[in-house]
Amino acid sequence: MTRLGRVEQTRGRFAEPPLTPRTAVIWSVLRAELDRRGDAELTVLDVGGGTGGFAVPLARAGHRVTVVDASPDALAALTRRAAEAGVADRVAAVQGDGDALAELVEPAGVDLVLCHAVLEVVDDPTPVVAALATALRPGGAASVLVAGRAAAVLGRAMNGHLDVATTLAADPAGTAGPRDMLRRRYDASGAAALLGAAGLVVEEIHGVRVLADLLPAAVADGQSAALVELERALAAQPPYRDLAAQLHLFARRPA
Ligand SMILES: C[S@@+](CC[C@H](N)C(=O)[O-])C[C@H]1O[C@@H](n2cnc3c(N)ncnc32)[C@H](O)[C@@H]1O
Secondary structure, X not given: OOHHHHHHOOOXXXXXXXXXXXXXXXXXXXXXXXXXXXXXXXXXXXEOOOOOOOHHHHHHOOOEEEEEEOOHHXXXXXXXXXXXXXXXXXXXXXXXXXXXXXXXXXOOOEEEEEEEOOOOOOOOHHHHHHHHHHHEEEEEEEEEEEEEHHHHHHHHHHXXXXXXHHHHHHOOOOOOXXXXXXXXXXOHHHHHHHHHHOXXXXXXXXXXXXXXXXXXXXXXXXXXXXXXXXXHHHOOOOOOHHHOOEEEEEEEOOO
């Protein structure tokens, strides 16, 4: 049985958030880590955690979460959301730039660090990942989500933008030029190398949204539960994994 199949059968104190093609695979991986830690109250750091889509459910599960984000608006929404969920005392909002993360966090004080959809927008991902690794206690885990390069090439081409797809495929950073919203995109080996260079040991890589962005809305919306299940089934399997819109890496600081 795959790990994703196995964790579906576990039941802890974790309150299941709504699962979507964007979140289901990540929550499966995170829930396995929470189950592994038993009843321990974890210290969690969510870098670029935005409005708290992950932070608030983790706080509801009994953990203490600090969200560092550059956007005051996102942090205000996070604070409201945490209050509405009754976990305001478990969620700290810190305005800060991910590029200066090393100045914002104490070393070796965090059990679980999240960095989702951030490494593709910061100035330089290398010091950010180094700061994530430094923030972790030995044995602590990192959940890192990055934009996938192959999906961006396919997506541009399928929308008829063959020139953009060509640029994106040839660009070393996986961008489509100055008008691209993202500064870089990754394939699985490149993302794993980035984390490995910071001393993190990558344990799992999954694709997130292998199919979701390719399907007509009528199919994605009309068969949402089946789509979530299919996304789970394909997430760990190359070549499907490598075509996903995002790549999720779960890594650990060696004990
Ligand atoms: C695409 S959202 C992802 C939010 C959340 N991590 C998620 O996956 O749902 C990116 C977030 O990163 C924040 N962000 C962008 N650049 C940042 C930076 N340099 N430092 C810290 N946060 C940043 C944005 O404000 C936004 O909340």
